[in-house]
Amino acid sequence: MEKKPDHSKSNSDNSNIMASTTFSDQIPASYSGVGGGFFDMPQGCLDMLNYQDDGGSSLFDLFQQPDLVPEQKHHLLPPVSTVTLTAEMVNTPTQNSSSISWSSNDAANIVDQENKSRSVQEKDYLHDGDDDQEKSTTKKHLKPKKKNPKRQREPRFAFMTKTNIDHLDDGYRWRKYGQKAVKNSPFPRSYHRCTSVACGVKKRVERSSDDPSIVITTYEGTHTHPYPMTPRGNIGILSETSNHGGGGSSFLFTQPHYQHQHRQPQLPYFQNQTTQSSSLGFNTTNASAHPSSYSHPLHERRFCPSSSSTLLRDHGLLEDVIQFQFQNDKPKEEQN
């Protein structure tokens, strides 16, 4: 069998990437105004960005070190230079999103595709009993497909990550179940499922066709198990000392359900982006959507997209970086 280069394993030698880190919130306009839109993604707020490099430090750690000058922080950053959050409220009927976008082939494209395929039936791969029987009695050419009625898609949200790493380690364990070439893109899209039993969370990973340095990671669904679930997950959000990042970097992206279950609510981290966000169609006005998620102290690591109005203003580096990033990205967005 012909093997393609496994980019997902090329997590090393990315240290030459510019170490600016942005967590932006670009969102197709079609979502920004729909029913709370983006900010209602899975129960509200997201734990995220406990980005750990091989040294075990995270972005949160990094940016919260007041005694580091920006240059020092940059030097310490892992090889992810830009992280962009995109919403996909696929459960919500949407209008055309063609008017938006940071890239016609990227976020908006994803959302368009999601809208088109919203009614794609999801196989119930959790019904092991049936599957076992089918496995033993059917061939590939006689594969019976389950006919499910149209179902609602799980909420989706996408990260755009400027990195050489194709598959960011978010702490969960994923099994790749497919890969497809994407039209108008030289880069394939890979499909992953959470390996946890009874957890149907899916993740898609693809590179932007416009900017190959950008990896678009789209999550769908909510983890039904505590985080971390696996040995890899030992790098967990609250575990700052372990260093099992899988040889590369890691995103922790814990669902709110378990945040409340296992941790104290946390202060949103990337909140100092009000100006940029609003200019990109990111709805920063509904901060009250999830009040429980941003009324808590520091040293916590949560990105809470719904709480933009409570932005902290003292993450100097990040703010600078975001400004820089958007200044650089904006012309491209407008071109497309």
Add this chain to the structure above:
DNA sequence: CGAGTTTGACCTGCGC
């Protein structure tokens, strides 16, 4: 040997 990946085939929805 179990877990994860690869990859061609298949299914489904949508646009024409």
Add this chain to the structure above:
DNA sequence: GCGCAGGTCAAACTCG
């Protein structure tokens, strides 16, 4: 109805 494209399946394969 047909073709296209996205999404998924599952056998074969690799890897630790």
